[in-house]
Amino acid sequence: MDKLSIHFRGDQTTFAPSQMVHGAIQWSLQTNPRSLELSLFWYTAGKGTRDVGVVETLTVDHPGASGAKDFTFTLPKGPFSFSGRLISVIWALELTCAGSDETVRREIIVSPTGREIVLGDESWAEDRPRGNPSERILGRHS
């Protein structure tokens, strides 16, 4: 059975903006794929159409049926991992294999606080502006 995996150095899955993400990919496949592709990206989930931003991609050409390779990505300054009622921004790394449906995804958190920012959770920013967070960010007014 085909197997792909993504491992983070020190099992770290929470990162600050601009921080480096170190890790390794491993693969054990029944055939020799043309290539493997590891992508660092964010996407939105929620009420509206999904949006995606691919930050960086590592391609391994002719990787052979099995093997491992280290990777290092540098995170951008944003967007932060966050969730509200209408939209979430989710960061992830995804490893795909050309010519196969096999894929693996690992989610990470990118946040200056070390955890996902949740709209309505007032503790996420000490120097936040006053007022209802959903009104501030979503622009709704009563």
Added chain:
Amino acid sequence: MKARHNPFSADRVETIRYRPVGATFAGILARLEAMNYRAAIVGPQGAGKTTLLEDIQCALERRGLRTRMVFINDSSPLDRPTRRQLMSQLTSDEIVLVDGADAIGSAMWTLLKHRILRQAAGLVITTHRPGRLPTLIDCVTTPGLLGVIVGELLPQEYDLEGPTLDRIYHRYQGNIRNCLRELYDLCASDSSYVGSDYLADDDWSSMSKLRR
């Protein structure tokens, strides 16, 4: 509830494919073939016309047929440059799939239909009213269909009473897309988030029914 956990988020809803009422997908494909790939999917908004057109595209391509999808809407009108590009790129082995044919004026439609049918292998459209091409299927929805779709999207720890679904179904006059958007809002309110003015009072009472 966080958007990423909402069972009615757009990415989850998109996994629900077209459910024919009183027909089968294989039967629809057989009928389309018998119509020589010249047909209209007819129905009101939110009845699944676009979903069915996308499903037909996948099925045709699995059969080795070439297709070209054209989405027409307010943000993507079929203006002159787009029409020129479409006609210049069209090949005789392609089946053209047009979503939103209502947005094409009748004179332009007559011209375009004639040219596409002369130049391509087929033309399948979605439209709110019959008449532009022979009708392949009249898309209809029922409260039961909404119940089936909701049942697939909603986690087992949630339940939704039939009358609540019926009320939502009738409020949106059978527009399943809008029903699912309302259900998104109901689930979104299931948290300790501030800003409770987001939902009307009757919606909050529906939400209390949503929790098992």
